[in-house]
Amino acid sequence: MAELKLTYGKASNGRLVHVDEVQRGLACECVCPGCGAQLVARKGKKKQHHFAHAGGADCAGARMTALHMLAQQIIEEEKRIRTPWFKGYYEDPSKLIYFESVLLEQRFKTAEINR
Numbered sequence: 001m002a003e004l005k006l007t008y009g010k011a012s013n014g015r016l017v018h019v020d021e022v023q024r025g026l027a028c029e030c031v032c033p034g035c036g037a038q039l040v041a042r043k044g045k046k047k048q049h050h051f052a053h054a055g056g057a058d059c060a061g062a063r064m065t066a067l068h069m070l071a072q073q074i075i076e077e078e079k080r081i082r083t084p085w086f087k088g089y090y091e092d093p094s095k096l097i098y099f100e101s102v103l104l105e106q107r108f109k110t111a112e113i114n115r
Contacts, residue, residue: 005050008066009039019049034062076102
């Protein structure tokens, strides 16, 4: 099984961007959604396009954090979600729920905590 690559980075405006939307190399001006380290956009011809940490290190939580942030970004932009349908749990099919406004969770960072 192929290793999952980091395909989303955090742009200077705070939004997540796909690696195919940015310039190659350090010109992408993106940081890791997990640790905030500088990213390099790897856009070669042999491997899947992806981001890598510029210093060569790896951030274990980067992909999961990117997925979490991307889900929030989509909900904020679309202002809707579809609920799942589970047979036996409840009999209603999935439903599309619309929101008038969306307030995303806020990150708190102090010397003691980073949540």
